[in-house]
Structures are given as structure tokens and as C-alpha cells.
């Protein structure tokens with residue numbers, strides 16, 4: 471670590487999320503600085519690095535991870551590139567914050583899990599940022615406190631204003647519902663055992679051929695039922711809502727009633743347009759928690775096990791979507807490192 475214990479971070483992938491994390495580390499987070507930025511698009515990396523003192527631009531992640539001033543890595547490249555970068559980070563024994571998904575499929579996630587086990591200690595926090603969102607944290611504390619009794623059902627609504635170019639029907643599961651897979655496992659402290667995906671008629675807002683929306687159902691090993699309305703072309707904005715139905719009551723988050731105006735014979739509020747706005751505080755808290763834990767020599771938050779479990783549920787989800795049947799999740803036993 472350099473500059474009196476300041477963590478030198480290499481940010482790999484400087485697209486939408488990576489550039490936002492670079493800004494966050496540079497301007498918001500304490501105890502860390504952006505030592506390197508990496509992008510296959512060398513011009514893009516250079517433009518970002520030029521605006522930050524002491525930051526070097528790379529187009530090769532391995533070269534950045536070998537640099538003396540790099541103490542930790544934030545991976546924000548597309549999912550298929552994560553495995554190679556995680557394995558290189560392990561070779562240098564560097565702490566990692568890896569954006570979701572850990573990797574795009576269960577087999578590659580398992581390889582990462584096995585490599586971390588070989589290392590003998592946890593090195594990775596996975597970027598499931600909802601665990602750092604103030605509302606989700608309150609819901610988790612309430613459920614853990616037990617005052618509502620055992621959770622029986624969890625209803626989720628996950629809506630995006632529009633889907634990015636090239637977004638596929640499987641991406642609704644892998645890219646979007648993956649967050650509900652993680653919050654379900656985390657909130658209920660249960661594993662997801664089976665997935666069913668039902669499809670209403672496609673929205674006319676959606677690009678031709680995209681199965682959007684989807685209605686996804688999880689069964690859990692604790693006997694809970696969970697549903698997710700996944701809807702990525704609402705046209706009107708971004709919404710993430712959840713309602714836990716428990717034996718002695720219910721709890722809801724994502725109601726967006728922080729500011730309600732009444733004027734000219736109408737009342738109402740505004741709807742945010744995307745995740746960078748809705749989860750801005752959660753991303754800040756997530757990255758700060760990673761920096762703080764890393765500086766203490768600890769690894770906290772969603773683990774490689776959580777990334778692997780989500781990948782296994784995604785795989786079942788994509789099969790359930792394409793084959794139109796209920797699919798059981800196949801997972802290995804949880805290794806001792808993650809208990």
C-alpha cells in the first residue's frame with residue numbers, strides 16, 4: 471500500500487460501471503486511490519487516466535496487476551472476461567471486488583471457487599450491491615430479528631426503462647434476475663432449489679423476439695416461494711420493489727415515496743431512470759466496505775460461494791426459460807471456506 475496506507479486500486483473495464491467506480495474511488499471513497507485503469511479500448515482508458523493524478527492506463531489486465539503500485543483490483547469488464555482476471559488476481563494474491571455476475575455460467579464459477587479454495591483464503595467480494603442498499607439492509611435486519619415470524623413468500627418487481635442493445639431473453643435471467651437470486655438467498659438465508667419461468671405475451675415496447683417480461687418463480691430449501699416480475703422495457707423508468715410475506719406480517723421496500731407533491735389538482739412523485747441513480751448509495755457503501763475490509767486485511771460481503779450459487783440458479787433459470795419446464799438447481803456442497 472502506498473501514500474500512508476492508501477489502497478492502490480486497478481479498475482478493469484471502464485465502461486458504464488467501471489467509469490462510475492473510478493469516479494467513486496477518486497471522489498467519494500476514503501482510503502483508496504485509482505492507481506490503474508484497464509480497458510481493451512486503450513483510448514478510453516487513457517482518457518480516464520489522464521484526469522487522475524498518478525493513474526496509469528493499460529490495455530492488458532495482467533500488466534496492471536503486476537504493477538508495484540496496484541494493491542487491489544476492481545473488475546468491471548463484461549462477465550465472460552471475469553474468470554481470467556480473477557485467476558490472475560489470485561496468482562498475485564490480490565484482493566478483488568468483482569462486479570456481478572462472478573462469471574457467466576456455473577462451470578466457470580466453480581473453477582474460480584476451486585482456485586480460491588486452493589489459495590486457502592477468501593480474496594473476492596462479489597458486486598451484489600443490493601446487500602448494501604439502506605432499504606434492503608432494513609428488511610434483512612427485520613427478517614433476522616424474527617418479529618414477523620418465518621418468511622413464507624417474497625414478491626419482487628424488477629423493472630428497467632429499456633434494455634441495452636443486444637440484450638437477450640437469457641440476459642433477463644443472467645443479468646437482471648441474478649440480483650433477486652442473490653437477495654433471496656441472503657434475505658431468507660436459504661438456498662434456491664428450483665426455478666420456473668412463465669412468459670406473458672411480450673411487451674410491444676420490447677425488441678422483436680425478446681421474451682420480456684418474464685415471471686420467474688423460485689422454490690427454496692426452507693419451503694419459501696419467491697416470485698420475480700422481470701420487465702426490462704417499461705418505458706417509464708427503473709423500479710426495484712420487494713415484499714416479504716411472513717407468518718405475522720409483511721414488509722415492503724422500494725415504494726419510492728420519499729417525495730410526494732400535491733399541486734394543480736394532482737399528486738405524485740418521480741421515478742428514477744436507472745440503477746446508477748437508484749443504487750448510488752449502495753454502490754458507494756459497497757466499495758467503501760470493500761476498501762475498509764481490505765485495509766484491515768479482511769474479506770467481507772458476498773463471496774465466491776454466493777457468486778457460484780447465483781450462477782447455478784441462473785443456469786437452471788435459463789433452462790427453465792428455454793425448455794418451458796420447472797428445473798431443479800444443481801450445486802455442489804458448500805465448502806468449509808464459505809461456511
Ligand SMILES: NC(=O)C1=CN([C@@H]2O[C@H](COP(=O)(O)OP(=O)(O)OC[C@H]3O[C@@H](n4cnc5c(N)ncnc54)[C@H](O)[C@@H]3O)[C@@H](O)[C@H]2O)C=CC1
Nearest residue numbers: 483484485486487488509510546547548549551569570571
Ligand atoms: N451491479 C450492478 O448493478 C451492475 C453491474 N454491471 C456489471 O458490470 C460489468 C460491466 O458492465 P457495464 O459497465 O455495463 O459494461 P460496458 O459494456 O459499459 O463496459 C465494459 C467495458 O469493459 C471493456 N472490456 C471488455 N473486455 C475487457 C477485458 N477483457 N479487459 C478489460 N476491459 C474490457 C470494454 O471495452 C468496455 O469499456 C458487468 O459484469 C455487468 O454485469 C452492470 C450494470 C449494473
Ligand SMILES: O=C1[C@@H](O)[C@H](O)[C@@H](O)[C@H](O)[C@H]1O
Nearest residue numbers: 570628630645646647649745
Ligand atoms: O446489474 C444490473 C444490470 O446489469 C441489469 O441489466 C439491470 O436489470 C439491473 O437492475 C442492474 O442492477
